Amino acid sequence: MRVTGSAALRPVTAWLYICAAVVFAIVVIGGITRLTRSGLSIVEWKPVSGVVPPIGETEWQAEFEKYKATPEYRLVNHTMTLPEFKNIFWWEFIHRIFARLVGVIFLLPFLWFLVRKRIDRPLALRLGVIFALGGFQGVLGWYMVKSGLVNDPHVSHLRLTSHLMTAVLIYALMLMTAWSLETRPRVQGSRAFAWANVILVFVMMASGALVAGLKAGKMYNTFPLMNGQYFPQGALGFSPVLSNFSDNPIMVQFLHRNFAYGLGVFFFWQLWRERKNVSLNHPLAWIVMAYLLQFLLGVFTLLKAVPVSLGALHQANALILFTATLFLLARRPHAA
Template sequence: MTAAAAPRPSRVRAVRIWLTLVAALIAVMVLVGGATRLTESGLSIVEWKPITGTLPPLTDAQWHAAFDGYKQIPQYRELNAGMTLGEFKTIFWWEWSHRLLGRVIGIAYLLPFLWFLWRGAIGPEWKRALWGIFALGALQGAVGWWMVASGLSQRTEVSQVRLATHLSLALIIYAAIVWTLRRLSGRRRAAAPARLKATAVALLGLTFVQLYAGALVAGLRAGRLYNTWPTIDGVLIPDAARLWFETPWWKNLFDNHLTVQFDHRMLAYALWTLAALHMIDALRTGAGAAARGAVLLFLALTAQAALGIFTVLYAAPIDLALAHQAMALVVLTLAVLQAERLTATRESRATLDRRADQIAVSTTPV
């Protein structure tokens, strides 16, 4: 082994370990955010202090000041009037932990990234992608406050549209990191027909649409309604008059509890069917790793569908709701890996290898 070739695997491995840890932190962040929503804790901190807000209240006076701030918003006056300080602390810690974890993720991403740049461990192609991910992370902080602000004056909860936007952006960041990790692995594209690649991309796109729809259901607390399956409100397909009574018609897609939950169910059926067809096609063509990926994705979607059914039947208890959200992350991960596996070009792999060799040569001590 030459001196020039030796550093390359270790450098790439270090970058991949770093990105894996960041992706794991984001997954935890999504689940903590879900718990924060389910415990109605998201409005317990009514100010956005990116720096000073890192520290929680440390004295009785500070706790009472935070509690007094919460008493000024509609959620307290209409839903939690008479809450004790101890009860307030419970919801406060959920929201504070969620925000603290966001800060931790920012540091865990930026500092190692700057170190890797300084050491020359990241080529120009990956610099742009990784800076883009960091920019999305910075935007996510602003979107989070935009979401919280929607519940501080006129509402007793945050806007479900802003909640869905906040969650979707987190999942886009997570997916981008998983995609980059797969590219950094240096594995070549799985040989497969064009239709298999197309359905893999369609599965990934439909997964994101379904996750957004699920966030709308969560934001509206619509999972606590229509708790039967396979029927919904006593029928398989509700009357159009009930699905589309709001005007303009498109508001039903975001505000109508029945329409939002029905859409979520229909998207689930479509996603499961497409995954089944994709798996059958992959197995018939003998697509190797792509076939294994298709089987895993179909099994994960089947498990997710079962969790979704039980979550509806039991009116979205916190344990089932969080399990459903965790499995959604598994589905998204497998969908990203499958799409990347089938769409990555051989030329990009060759480019990666050349870049890695160049980095290794330029950073090897003489």
């Protein structure tokens, strides 16, 4: 039987917040790993023994020799030195360590809360689903890496998108579960709009993942037009036509830009619509501010052809914007 009352559940809530914060860090580190082209530096998946990095020059050289056998080294990084390899190795290693860390941070307290009967069955099942998703995410990460250990040394953009969005889903479930255990005043407003905000930002993040996976941000580095055109040539150049929407970097960038425009219109319209609703306009204002920052980061990231710093900030703030939409949904908007 679960200990009732929000005060009694504070340890559970705090634990979920910590887990969500670690997942946030994993997403940002994963973005840096991708931007620095570090994701294919570790060519083996060792869930247990992989927690220990190479020690000494002999082990480092052995690890480097494994990387030298990959297509990425032969086709892209054939002039790379051991010190340069260490730089990309550490980003991927840290990313994997944080992924293992969140598994431990989640599982051990979860078992303790179960044994001490601090959570009831419905909550335990929900937490079990989150843990299972975490395990699936680990497998999905390796599945993504394997797609780049081939003659074309680039990870599948579809697998990369799946990997990122599964992490975002886990993050959302952790936060929403934590907020559901707290007592917060409900706000007056449309629950349908709150859900729409969450879903649309989720879709926008998936669109951004496709842009990243296809390296579409490295082309058409102009704004507001795409090299002087609104709808650029080549956007429908793939066959069949539907493949343009997932595989054509020109179309994917076009869609991401225009999705951002539409999302901004939707957010500002809501803010204007609820301008007299004191309980709702503050959460909406946070969403709009996060959106404006995200828009500016996106523009500067594009104009600078995706430097690591701006690319990482753009990905991190996307998660902040998503968090703002989740928080509004967690306030359980209801009609007057």
